[in-house]
Amino acid sequence: MQGQRILLVSAGMGAGHDQCARELARRFAERGAEVRVVDLLALLPLRLGSALRGFYGGMLAHAPWLYSAIYRVFMASDSLRTGSESTGPQRPARSRPLARLGARALAPVVRGFAPTAVVSTFHLACQSVGELRRRGVTGAPSIVVVTEMVAHAMWLGGGADLYCCISESIARRVRTATGADAIGPGPLVDPRFLRDPDARRTALAAGDDDTVLVSTGSWGIGDVFDTVTALAAAPGVRPVALCGRNARLHRRVAAVPGATALGWRDDMPALLAGAAVLVDNAGGSMCMEALAAGVPVVEYRPIAGHGVPVARALVEHGLVTAADDAASLVRAVDALRPPGPRRSAQIERGTALFRADPAGEIVRWLKRRSG
Structure with a gap:
């Protein structure tokens, strides 16, 4: 060039x-x-x-x-x-x-x-x-x-x-x-999110991580508090909410027993590397980074406007799992956390996008x- x-x-x-x-x-x-x-x-x-x-x-x-x-x-x-x-x-x-x-x-x-x-x-x-x-x-x-x-x-x-x-x-x-x-x-x-096949297989075999990241974008927008509350009540799940720059959301999530609240972070490759599942509500850059890292994604309660059609398109492409209510959210997370055909198939479709x-x-x- x-x-x-x-x-x-x-x-x-x-x-x-x-x-x-x-x-x-x-x-x-x-x-x-x-x-x-x-x-x-x-x-x-x-x-x-x-x-x-x-x-x-x-x-x-x-x-x-x-x-x-x-x-x-x-x-x-x-x-x-x-x-x-x-x-x-x-x-x-x-x-x-x-x-x-x-x-x-x-x-x-x-x-x-x-x-x-x-x-x-x-x-x-x-x-x-x-x-x-x-x-x-x-x-x-x-x-x-x-x-x-x-x-x-x-x-x-x-x-x-x-x-x-x-x-x-x-x-x-x-x-x-x-x-x-x-x-x-x-x-x-960022290429730091792209794991090589051996690293993905190692992460897949581990299968015992209880960390579920909850993405809210840089705005900290959506029904995040209810999402975190539902996940924190599920056995074996430790929700970690990425609250972006929303200080009020950070304080609310931090008060939920069993949940962890994080503000704006620059170490997302490391955070994703230690996560079993990502729960997302926008289908934006965080979702793409999770797919690159070999982390399965659940789209839940997408934000208004573009969030709904983007989530629908992700589901149609077979890249994410959709959940409609708290019960189906917990079921989807539980199905994708352990190693198995469902987790493997979704990860492979996601990484093939790149x-x-x-x-x-x-x-x-x-x-x-x-x-």
């Missing part, structure tokens, strides 16, 4: 988008590219980015019904439909006014850096890049790294040249819906395009 200047556009809306951008930047830089990473929300004027972040977090915590409604109107209404026969560019998403504002904020960065390719890891970012391309500010290829199991309307509304998806089945649907190139090399996670290096596949696409 000598001579390539890659601009990575993320957004500090949760942690997963930024983590993806940082890991891509590291891999591109290792290949000799000049890389710059920017947070679109930080570029917006009048502290609008902070306001958007706060509004989103507030909806999840206090008005999930509102976020569900926004998701239906702006995202799910144009989500991919399996078997669609229409092929061609997606119409601009309904969030275009916000994308125009993002484009105005991003334009000086693009003009100053003059990227040879722009890679977006957040859906509003790719729409803003699309606006810049429509205005002629840049002619650089636009690449979107879809960090979710559902490529909804906001991911597809920027008119990108390449979509890098979590699975090949999602990529096929994106190609059908957009007419653009799409690849499905798998999720992008079929290629997304950064390497993007580099190959760029070479084909320029060559």
Whole structure:
């Protein structure tokens, strides 16, 4: 990638988008590219980015019904439909006014850096890049790294040249819906999470670990307290809740007998290595990291908005087990903790998702395009 200047556009809306951008930047830089990473929300004027972040977090915590409604109107209404026969560019998403504002904020960065390719890891970012391309500010290829199991309307509304998806089945649907190139090399996670086959077999054989991690994302959102309470009452289960930056949740969970509350952590590879099961409610970066580490995942009470369709897609791909109530949650955890065919099958499906290096596949696409 000598001579390539890659601009990575993320957004500090949760942690997963930024983590993806940082890991891509590291891999591109290792290949000799000049890389710059920017947070679109930080570029917006009048502290609008902070306001958007706060509004989103507030909806999840206090008005999930509102976020569900926004998701239906702006995202799910144009989500991919399996078997669609229409092929061609997606119409601009309904969030275009916000994308125009993002484009105005991003334009000086693009003009100053003059990227040879722009890679977006957040859906509003790719729409803003699309606006810049429509205005002629840049002619650089636009690449979107879809960090979710559902490529909804906001991911597809920027008119990108390449979509890098979590699975090949999602990529096929994106190609059908957009007419653009799409690849499905798998999720992008820190390589420290990827265990080699021998390590996975050793972990599988151990089978006596009672630690069940409960993921809440960086926001500490969802029905976490009830989840931890149900698990703590189950014989042989020690729930460890990752409360993110939610201090109030940390205090509540810490008061549950038999449970452990943890705040924001930077040692997730080690924590996952010592876990029997992960209980998740969003299907985001933490779920992908668990799959990479060979830890089976139970999706339980997914968060509002994107959480529900993402959890459904994970189940349809056979990557996770779903639980609908406290009793089925405990049964699912008990079924996946010990070694056995069910645990082995789910782990193997999860690790098989990581079929290629997304950064390497993007580099190959760029070479084909320029060559």
